[in-house]
Structures are given as structure tokens and as C-alpha cells.
Amino acid sequence: MKIRYIENKDSNDIYKWRNDISTREMSFNKEIISLDEHIKWFKNSINNSNIKIFIGEIKDSKLGICRFDFNQKLDITEVSINMNPEYRGKGYGKYLLKEAIQLYINKKSCVLKAQIKVNNTISKKLFLSVGFNITKEKEDIIEMNFCRKLSFSKVDKSDALELYQLLKNRNHNISHKVVPNFEIHKKFIESKPYLYWYKFSLRKELIGTFYIQKNNSIGINSKIIDKDTLIEILDFIFTNFSPKAAIP
16 A cells, blocks of 8 residues: 555545545534535645645555644644545555554654544544544543554664663673673664664663664564564554665
């Protein structure tokens, strides 16, 4: 699946999806939107820096959109998704929502929220599956927050002491049998040995690092290794980096 920002050429498709009977049934506004209303909304959305809308595609087929509305005063972003009716129930929604969220939070750090109708069980299941938790449930509305576990940042020489503590606590090592002293470790960091080297934290506590080498090999060191953590690390890698071309 290819995910990109919406363009003017997508306006008519999005208009049709918005007025689909199933979409309106699960929307807070069930009314049919006129073309003039849509054009005004679309123009505002595409020109508003606080609104980001991604569209998913496979070959020449458009699958749906994922919208992010940022509220500067509250520092929160409301997330919503609407699928092309032809591709509902085929598993594309989860991938679109998950990848669009990753693209968005890699550039903006804020709380992500979603509001859905209580009877919209499909959307409820969808948002839960990508990391949202229910925070409030009223008579007809469910409020949800996205819980991103890990934060990522590049390794630099100022991280030497923190990374050394991580190194000393490792149970398994590949590059050495005896833990090097701090000065050797510091020089190693300053030498920039990897193509990419990132650290990741859980609720501001450093729990590990990953590196990518020129030969496309990946190394991961984490104090916490479970399926969800590993998936989040790999999602970050696959979203932000591409393999180097093969060298004959």
C-alpha cells in the first residue's frame, strides 16, 4: 500500500465516500453534503497546516483516507478514517490507519484522540487494534486515546554515559566478550560506526537502541523484548529507512 497526502485530484472520490449511506450512518452528521459544501471543506482542509489527510492506494485503486485535526490550544489531534465503500471489510483499514498514524507522529508529538459512535463496533475494533484505549464512554459516544509506547531519537556523543549503563547491563553481546571501559566506549560512539543509530525510550526511560549498517543489517538491543515492542521498533525502522542498493 502507498500512503500519501491528498491532492486536488482526490476531491471527487472523497466526496462520494463521504455521502455513502454506510458512512453517513456512522457519522455524527448524517446529512448528505452538497458539492459546494464539500468543495469549501476540501479547499480549507488542503490549505490548513493543522489538518493532514492521508490517502491509501494500491496500484490505481484508492482505498480510503485518514484525517488528523490538530488543536493548538489543547495540543491534541483528533483522528478519523473513512474507507472507500468498495474496500471495506478487506483488512485495508487497519494498515492505512496504523501507517498514517506512524507518519503523523514521526513529525508531530501530541496526544491523539478519536471519537466514534457506541454502535460503530467496526471502528471501535479498528482503533483498539492499532493502539487506542477507551478513556470515556457516554450514552452514544466512545472517546479514545492513542498510547504510543516508545519515543525514538538519534544517538550522539552526549548519550555516552547512558548508553554505557545500557551496555553493561546487557545479557548477550555480539561484538565483545569483555565489556570495554568507558573511554573506549565513548570513542566508539564518537566514531559514528553505523549508518543509522537510534535510542528508544519507554515513558522517558531509555530501554534500548537499534542500528542499521551499510550492508543493510539491523541490530536491536532492548531491555524489554516482547511482540508489541519489537513490532513498534520494526515499524519505525521500515517507515523511516530504506535498504541500500545491493553491491555486486
